[in-house]
Amino acid sequence: MNRDLNICVVIPVHQPVPSVHELISLKAAASKLNIYDCYLVHPQGMDxxxxxxxxxxxxxxxxxxxxLTSVEQYNKLKLNLAFYKLFEAYQYMLTYELDAYIFDADFEAVGALEFDFIGAPFFEGYWDAAPGAQLVKGCNSGFSIRNNHSCIQVLSAMGRFKPGWFLYRVSLAYSSRLRQWLNKITGGKYEIYLSGKFAFYFADFHLNEDVVWTEVVPQMFPCFKVADPISALKFSFEYNLADSLRLNGDKLPLGCHAWQKHIDFWGPYIDARKPTNDLE
Known part of the structure; x- marks a missing residue:
């Protein structure tokens, strides 16, 4: 493991009393991530x-x-330029929500730092993905690494799209013929202005930040590199766990997200005993 990697760890919390499962996740972070600067992002004034x-x-x-009062507000925080500038000294940011679990921090071994964003891959159907569902573009944010400098560049440039967003939204939303023509010659690139997916950044519209970063941003900034699903499986699992394990060559990833929802699968791999202050 390279201890010189320029990575910070961000652990967001919103309540003063964590659950037993959250403490288990935190203990794993303390064990595996303590060589990095680990930030507890918490509401001002909270114990x-x-x-x-x-x-x-x-x-x-x-x-x-x-x-940190709601999922929507948290998603907006993760699309806020000021948030990323808090960690501007670091090239990479590992998001470690306390429903994540880390087994190994050898990020270079799985090529995690070759991308601007990597997390557990999405399956068709997302949370409702059925066994055998196909892998699709996009990655989950709960246990993820993003290139912080790339995120700052994207968010700094985002304002230039606002006039275009407004223009396309107003001019084309009610003209199906013109809309079809534009989509044909642009390969659908600007459809995002009309579908509402990109409106989250400019309007009071809720969309998970990982969908914005891994599905929307690459359309607007083709240089923003999101991990392909097979590479992402080496880093993290979240859905369709049996399929994920098979597709990853029956090897565990570096970590996982939402493990508490799948105790039957993760139980053999995660020590679910209540943690104490002793990290040994």
């Missing part, structure tokens, strides 16, 4: 002693409490 009791080396990063 965080339950977290530091398990992971004493956490660096505290308070944010406006509103940013």
């Amino acid at each position: 965080i002693s339950a977290y530091t009791a398990v992971f004493a080396n956490l660096i505290l990063q308070p944010v406006d409490a509103l940013c």
Whole structure:
């Protein structure tokens, strides 16, 4: 493992008393990620002693409490340029939500740093994906690595799309013939202005930030490189776990997301005993 990698770890929390499962996830982070600067992103003024009791080396990063009051507000935070600039000193940002679990931090071994965004791959149907569903473009954010500098570049340039978004939204939304013609000659690139997917950044519209980063941003910024599904499986699993394991050559990924929802699968691999302050 390269201890010199320029990575920070961001652990977002919103309540002062973590669940037993969240403490298990935090203990894993304390064990596997302690060589990196690990930031506890928490509401300003919240008691965080339950977290530091398990992971004493956490660096505290308070944010406006509103940013962590709901999933929607959290998604907006993760699309906010100011948030990424808090960690501008680091090239890479590992997001580690406390429904994630890390087995190994050898990020270079799986090529995780070759991409601008990598996380558990999506299957067709997303949360409702059926066994045998096809892998599709996009990655989950709950346990993910993104190139922080690339994210800053994207968000810094986002404003230039606002006039175009407004123009296409107003001019073409009600003209199906013109819309079809435009999609034909542009390969559908600007359809995103009309479908509402990109409106999240400019309007009061809710869309998960990982969908924005891994499905929307690459359409607008082709240089933004999202991990392909097979590469992403080496890094993390979330859905269709039996299929994921098979597709990954019966090897565990570096980590996983939403493990608490799939105890039957993850139980043999995750020590679900209640953690104490002793990390040994």
